[in-house]
Amino acid sequence: MKEFIRVMKAMSDPNRVRIVKLLQLKELCVCELQELLGLAQSTVSKHLKVLDEAGLLSNSRDGAWVIYAVTKSEDSAHINVLLQELRGWVDDDPVYVAMKRRLPFVDRVRISASCG
Amino acid sequence: MKEFIRVMKAMSDPNRVRIVKLLQLKELCVCELQELLGLAQSTVSKHLKVLDEAGLLSNSRDGAWVIYAVTKSEDSAHINVLLQELRGWVDDDPVYVAMKRRLPFVDRVRISASCG
DNA sequence: TTCACATATCGCCATATGCCGATATGATAA
DNA sequence: TTATCATATCGGCATATGGCGATATGTGAA
Numbered sequence: 001m002k003e004f005i006r007v008m009k010a011m012s013d014p015n016r017v018r019i020v021k022l023l024q025l026k027e028l029c030v031c032e033l034q035e036l037l038g039l040a041q042s043t044v045s046k047h048l049k050v051l052d053e054a055g056l057l058s059n060s061r062d063g064a065w066v067i068y069a070v071t072k073s074e075d076s077a078h079i080n081v082l083l084q085e086l087r088g089w090v091d092d093d094p095v096y097v098a099m100k101r102r103l104p105f106v107d108r109v110r111i112s113a114s115c116g
Numbered sequence: 117m118k119e120f121i122r123v124m125k126a127m128s129d130p131n132r133v134r135i136v137k138l139l140q141l142k143e144l145c146v147c148e149l150q151e152l153l154g155l156a157q158s159t160v161s162k163h164l165k166v167l168d169e170a171g172l173l174s175n176s177r178d179g180a181w182v183i184y185a186v187t188k189s190e191d192s193a194h195i196n197v198l199l200q201e202l203r204g205w206v207d208d209d210p211v212y213v214a215m216k217r218r219l220p221f222v223d224r225v226r227i228s229a230s231c232g
Numbered sequence: 233t234t235c236a237c238a239t240a241t242c243g244c245c246a247t248a249t250g251c252c253g254a255t256a257t258g259a260t261a262a
Numbered sequence: 263t264t265a266t267c268a269t270a271t272c273g274g275c276a277t278a279t280g281g282c283g284a285t286a287t288g289t290g291a292a
Contacts, residue, residue, distance in 0.1 A: 001130055001209035004202075008128040013280075014117055017124075030239060040282055045240055047280090064238045064289045078205045081197070086120075089194045093117035108238095129250075146269060156252055161270055163250090180259050180268045224268095 003055070007079060010054035015039065016047050017086070018096050020056060020070060024087065025103060027069035029062075032106050036099045055079060065108060119171070123195060126170035131155065132163050133202070134212050136172060136186060140203060141219060143185035145178075148222050152215045171195055181224060 011017055015037055022028060022036060034044045048068055051057045055076055059068045070083060090096065127133055131153055138144060138152060150160045164184055167173045171192055175184045186199060206212065 001133065001206050001212070004133065004206045005128060005130055008124050008133075009279090012121060012124040012128050014121055015280085017117065017120065031237090039280095041239075042241080042283075043281060049240080061289085064236095066239060078201055081201050085194055085197050090117050090120045096117070125249095131250085147267090155250095157269075158253075158271080159251055165270080177259085180266095182269060 004078075006054045007056065007082065010050050010056060011082075011086075013047070013050075014093075014095070015043075016051055017090060018093070018099060019044075019047060019051065019068075020083070020086065021090065021096055022099060022103065023057065023068060023070045024083070025100065027067050029065040029067050029108050031065070032108055033068070035106050036102060056083070120194075122170045123172065123198065126166050126172060127198075127202075129163070130209075130211070131159075132167055133206060134209070134215060135160075135163060135167065135184075136199070136202065137206065137212055138215060138219065139173065139184060139186045140199070141216065143183050145181040145183050145224050147181070148224055149184070151222050152218060172199070 011020070018037065019033055022033065028036075030041065030044055030048065033048075034041050037044060039047075048057065048059075052059065052068075056071055056079060057068050058071045058073075059066050061067070071079065127136070134153065135149055138149065144152075146157065146160055146164065149164075150157050153160060155163075164173065164175075168175065168184075172187055172195060173184050174187045174189075175182050177183070187195065
């Protein structure tokens with residue numbers, strides 16, 4: 001029950017849902033999400049923590065950046081069903097649509113790749 | 117988005133999840149749910165309103181009782197998927213298991229059927 | 233080491249949520 | 263009609279949540 005509630009609570013906020021849906025399109029670092037969402041960095045970080053603790057996201061470091069992605073592990077089939085269902089459920093949210101449009105133009109400059 | 121958030125919020129409370137799962141076994145009136153959940157009547161009523169407004173439940177009158185049931189309408193395929201997923205997801209919650217065991221022994225006396 | 237950037241955490245505030253008791257509404261029985 | 267039962271709504275209280283700015287931590291560049 002606890003796990004289920006954590007997942008539902010995690011998905012109970014529009015900005016968190018938008019984060020998940022953006023990550024379903026492309027893995028992103030915190031600062032990219034911050035720019036897309038237009039929220040304070042601390043707020044984005046807190047949202048990511050909530051999603052992470054619900055088992056919805058995974059993350060990895062790339063230099064100074066932390067790259068977040070939708071979890072791909074097969075250990076929670078239920079979560080995968082929910083994420084799959086989400087794809088077609090909330091595609092018409094205007095705020096999300098606008099973010100999606102801006103997505104290609106938001107990119108970090110990778111320090112580790114910009115030495116040359 | 118709004119509808120999705122409403123559904124997620126509705127499913128973000130353990131007692132509401134238990135209500136849905138009990139109703140998946142058998143349609144019930146408010147007083148039966150009240151006894152099973154061990155909550156105040158006003159609290160149960162409020163929970164039912166939240167679930168109802170999320171499109172998860174339907175209700176009908178039977179005399180003085182209001183009988184609640186899980187919605188069966190096909191108009192929201194997403195909700196049906198979620199409800200179906202819920203069946204196998206939260207079956208091990210001890211509180212729910214105890215309620216399930218008590219379910220056969222909790223019943224209203226239907227006024228309209230107890231005249232003879 | 234020292235600086236700058238990316239991220240995480242902390243403290244605070246406004247609002248939302250879950251609970252209850254009290255009360256209003258709806259329906260049946262007397 | 264009046265009394266009673268079932269349900270819904272209201273008001274209040276304690277806690278949870280989402281937002282921000284300030285600050286701490288982690289990483290790479292100089």
